[in-house]
Amino acid sequence: MTDIALQAIGLVRRIEGVVAHTLVNGIDLAANKGEFLAITGPSGSGKSSLLYLLGLLDAPSEGEVIICGQSTSKLSESERADVRLTKCGFVFQFHFLLAEFTALDNVLLPMRAAGRMTESEMRERGLSLLDSLGLSEHANKHPNQLSGGQRQRVAIARALANRPEIIVADEPTGALDTASTEQVFSILRDIADEGQTVIVVTHDPALAARADRRIHIVDGKIAETTERGVGELILETGK
Amino acid sequence: MKLVLNIAWTHVSTRVRQTLVGMAGVAMGVGFTIMMAGLMQGSQIDFLRQLVDTMPHVTVEDERRSVPTQPAEQEYGAVQMSDIANVGRRAGIRYPESVMNSLRAWIPGDVAPSVKTTAIIDHGGARIGITLTGIDPRFEVRVSKLASQMRQGKLDDLSRASNGIIVGEALAEKLGLKTGNTVRLIGGQGTRLNSTVVGLFRSGLKRVDESQIYSLTGPAQIMMGQNGVINQLRLRLDDPLSAQKVAAQVEAQTGYQSVSWQEANADLLSTFTVRDFIVLTVMGAMLLTSSFATYNIISTITHEKRQDIAIMKSLGMREYAVRRIFIVEAVIIGVVGILFGWILGYLLCYGWSQITIFNPLTGTTVPLQIYYSPMHYLVAGGISLLCCAGAAYFPARKATRVHPVEIIRGSS
Numbered sequence: 001m002t003d004i005a006l007q008a009i010g011l012v013r014r015i016e017g018v019v020a021h022t023l024v025n026g027i028d029l030a031a032n033k034g035e036f037l038a039i040t041g042p043s044g045s046g047k048s049s050l051l052y053l054l055g056l057l058d059a060p061s062e063g064e065v066i067i068c069g070q071s072t073s074k075l076s077e078s079e080r081a082d083v084r085l086t087k088c089g090f091v092f093q094f095h096f097l098l099a100e101f102t103a104l105d106n107v108l109l110p111m112r113a114a115g116r117m118t119e120s121e122m123r124e125r126g127l128s129l130l131d132s133l134g135l136s137e138h139a140n141k142h143p144n145q146l147s148g149g150q151r152q153r154v155a156i157a158r159a160l161a162n163r164p165e166i167i168v169a170d171e172p173t174g175a176l177d178t179a180s181t182e183q184v185f186s187i188l189r190d191i192a193d194e195g196q197t198v199i200v201v202t203h204d205p206a207l208a209a210r211a212d213r214r215i216h217i218v219d220g221k222i223a224e225t226t227e228r229g230v231g232e233l234i235l236e237t238g239k
Numbered sequence: 240m241k242l243v244l245n246i247a248w249t250h251v252s253t254r255v256r257q258t259l260v261g262m263a264g265v266a267m268g269v270g271f272t273i274m275m276a277g278l279m280q281g282s283q284i285d286f287l288r289q290l291v292d293t294m295p296h297v298t299v300e301d302e303r304r305s306v307p308t309q310p311a312e313q314e315y316g317a318v319q320m321s322d323i324a325n326v327g328r329r330a331g332i333r334y335p336e337s338v339m340n341s342l343r344a345w346i347p348g349d350v351a352p353s354v355k356t357t358a359i360i361d362h363g364g365a366r367i368g369i370t371l372t373g374i375d376p377r378f379e380v381r382v383s384k385l386a387s388q389m390r391q392g393k394l395d396d397l398s399r400a401s402n403g404i405i406v407g408e409a410l411a412e413k414l415g416l417k418t419g420n421t422v423r424l425i426g427g428q429g430t431r432l433n434s435t436v437v438g439l440f441r442s443g444l445k446r447v448d449e450s451q452i453y454s455l456t457g458p459a460q461i462m463m464g465q466n467g468v469i470n471q472l473r474l475r476l477d478d479p480l481s482a483q484k485v486a487a488q489v490e491a492q493t494g495y496q497s498v499s500w501q502e503a504n505a506d507l508l509s510t511f512t513v514r515d516f517i518v519l520t521v522m523g524a525m526l527l528t529s530s531f532a533t534y535n536i537i538s539t540i541t542h543e544k545r546q547d548i549a550i551m552k553s554l555g556m557r558e559y560a561v562r563r564i565f566i567v568e569a570v571i572i573g574v575v576g577i578l579f580g581w582i583l584g585y586l587l588c589y590g591w592s593q594i595t596i597f598n599p600l601t602g603t604t605v606p607l608q609i610y611y612s613p614m615h616y617l618v619a620g621g622i623s624l625l626c627c628a629g630a631a632y633f634p635a636r637k638a639t640r641v642h643p644v645e646i647i648r649g650s651s
Contacts, residue, residue, distance in 0.1 A: 048648070057553055058644050078557050085555020092647060096550040100249045112242035113556045119241075158554075170647075 005165050005197040006031045006054060010063035013049050013220075023049035024060070025220035031199060033165070036192035038211035039201045046220035047201045048170050054199060055088050055168035056080045068165050085114050089159030091169040095151035097143040103130060103154045104139040110161040129157040133187060149180025156187055160196075167191055169200040173207065185210065243560060247567035250540055261536045262576035265627060268529025269580025269619045272522045274587035276615040279518050281608035283511060290507075292384045293442040294500045295473035296348070296482040299489055300355075301332045302496045331468030338493055339472060346485055348476035351378035352469040354459035360452065361423040362414045369410065371424065371452050372471075373459025382475035385440060385453065391418050392438025402458045403437035407448035411439050424452075426462035434458065526619065529576075530626035533569050537631040541565055541638035548638055549646030562632075562639045569631030570624065577620040584616065 013024040023046045031037045041047045052058040054065060056072055059080075064073035067087055072080060084090075089110075097106045107126040111117055117125070130139050133153040143151050152172060159167055169188060173181035185207050192198040192212070200211065208214045214226040251258045311318045332338060339350050354373035359366050376394040380386050386394050390408055397403040404424075406416055416422065416436050424432045434454065442448055460466050474489070476482055482499035490497040501508060541548070551561050592609040 052644050055553075057647075058642075081552070081555050081557045083555075084553065088555075090553050092550075096546065096647070098246075098547050098550070100253050105245075109242070109551075110554050112245070113551075113554065113560070115242075 012062035038208035041217035089164040264532030265576025266579035270583030273584025281610035285608035297474035299472040335469040349381040356463040373456035396437035409448035534630035549643035565635035573627030
């Protein structure tokens with residue numbers, strides 16, 4: 001049984017048009033189960049594009065993504081949606097909670113979409129997730145009644161709802177203050193420590209340094225990979 | 240499905256004003272459609288009822304539909320005959336009693352003999368062409384509503400006066416006739432007959448009331464110059480709608496031309512068909528137009544909820560599931576609107592039925608005839624629901640086709 005939760009092979013993402021543009025240019029990487037992987041890089045380097053490819057939100061122009069041993073290159077859009085629903089959890093820079101729903105209802109959304117649990121089981125899990133993120137008192141509040149950090153924690157709870165193998169986070173602390181940023185990163189660290197793979201795109205080098213591995217992207221290619229605990233040892237240099 | 244319903248309900252319930260406008264649009268469309276259908280069908284049924292009550296359902300006449308086939312035509316395939324000599328043929332239906340008895344054995348109704356001819360009524364210096372129908376009152380009550388259409392006198396009075404006649408009310412008014420007056424009838428061959436008006440009738444059809452006179456068969460035969468002849472058999476059926484089928488069978492059996500009331504009024508019925516088509520087109524347009532409000536609402540919601548659509552898709556909800564949310568929203572608006580539309584439709588129908596109008600044909604004031612049918616409610620509701628779902632489908636499809644990454648990037 002492999003320990004690799006996610007593998008990318010020769011990923012390329014091109015934007016076709018009058019002026020063709022390559023966002024991701026031949027990336028190979030693998031993320032192990034329970035690994036906390038940080039993707040860094042300057043603006044426009046292609047790190048978010050890479051993340052969307054890894055989370056199956058976008059389809060590569062070339063190459064393939066293998067999630068939990070399952071190749072996704074030949075899946076239809078509906079099948080990709082199913083993989084996203086059950087195996088990937090998304091956290092974005094903005095919380096993207098549904099405004100008319102309470103925090104609990106937002107957390108229940110992926111579970112209801114998957115339809116694998118009874119309503120009472122879903123509510124129990126939803127409340128448990130909110131409780132573990134310190135939001136039990138806010139379960140019945142709407143997003144506009146929550147602070148930025150609380151909203152982002154609700155978004156994390158929503159991402160965890162279906163017990164996905166992989167959590168994909170695109171600058172989850174980008175719109176938060178320092179205290180909330182620390183809180184969110186601690187939560188993501190804990191999630192990885194509990195065995196789920198976490199892939200985070202961040203601009204913050206201090207936070208990236210707390211990841212198990214850091215991949216630095218420049219011009220759509222991996223410029224360097226740094227592993228935590230080995231200091232700032234450069235394992236691999238982009239060509 | 241519960242999730243879809245939950246989101247859909249949240250969307251519509253948090254946009255009360257827009258939702259109410261959409262529901263009002265649907266309700267108006269459905270309500271007025273039901274009213275129009277009730278009014279249209281009511282007036283049509285009322286007219287047809289008068290027509291069917293007044294006319295025999297099937298009339299068997301002593302005529303043939305075509306010239307009898309000639310021996311040469313039977314022998315050779317490529318023969319064309321014209322200007323065939325008129326072989327003398329005795330007027331009237333042969334052995335009418337036998338024919339009637341054989342028909343009574345199978346037709347779902349009854350049959351009565353009559354003599355139909357034309358004449359001129361001469362009274363007070365006025366001469367008017369009329370249709371004179373000689374009847375037998377004993378059988379007539381079985382095949383027509385003439386007895387119930389009598390305004391003065393009775394059918395049996397025909398036997399109680401010398402050459403008694405029953406005159407249409409409109410004709411009597413035109414000639415200034417009253418019961419007991421004597422008029423002169425002039426037949427086609429110059430026969431003159433003094434007759435006594437023993438009764439007045441009103442069928443409700445002006446063309447009948449202005450030109451129809453009834454007598455016993457004897458005077459009518461005298462006016463026709465054919466004693467003892469019966470030239471018409473009139474059938475009344477239990478189910479007037481079976482008249483065409485029965486007429487065809489009677490014609491096949493007797494060989495005489497048998498005309499159903501539908502055939503006799505084919506031009507009128509075709510007018511109804513055209514009218515139905517026009518009204519149905521208008522009603523369809525009303526329902527379609529009423530769904531535009533739903534289209535607007537769903538378009539607005541899908542536009543406002545682009546970010547939610549993107550996030551739902553990114554979480555793993557399938558495109559059709561997201562699309563279904565907006566269709567369910569339209570269905571919610573549609574269903575509630577339809578329920579109110581049904582109430583509105585009923586109230587409008589009731590309101591119209593309280594209005595009376597002067598009918599120049601009958602010269603009476605009558606209430607507007609409304610036909611209440613569950614089918615109107617079901618059809619209007621069903622079409623409206625389809626229009627609403629259709630109106631939601633296109634903006635929903637367009638919105639859910641958007642790639643989530645485009646929206647997420649745009650929002651970041």
